[in-house]
Amino acid sequence: GVNKSVAVTAAGAGRFDVTGQTSAPVSMTFALPATLVSGANNLTITNWTGHHNTSNSPTGGTSFTPSGAATAATLSGAATGALFVFVGAEVQPGGAQPPGTYNGTVTLTVVY
Numbered sequence: 001g002v003n004k005s006v007a008v009t010a011a012g013a014g015r016f017d018v019t020g021q022t023s024a025p026v027s028m029t030f031a032l033p034a035t036l037v038s039g040a041n042n043l044t045i046t047n048w049t050g051h052h053n054t055s056n057s058p059t060g061g062t063s064f065t066p067s068g069a070a071t072a073a074t075l076s077g078a079a080t081g082a083l084f085v086f087v088g089a090e091v092q093p094g095g096a097q098p099p100g101t102y103n104g105t106v107t108l109t110v111v112y
Contacts, residue, residue: 041097050086
């Protein structure tokens, strides 16, 4: 029954690696679940946080709120353009939330 947050800097945060043309501008959108599922049990997930960076670090780049609305970014100027995207969120279990392994799908769409 206690809310738990996973920060973008935490070991359990999600990470996406994007590669493409050097220094290319990109637009990112997310499809985010409202709940995680374990069998017939649901666990609310909310308060999504995000961070993108041209180096593989969840600090030193740009923080944003993942959503279906477009977020602009630019791939690195390295030989192969790179962008690292980190996501975190908060789960909000009910008082009698059954234990289990809860799963959900986060989809990142990148257009450039």
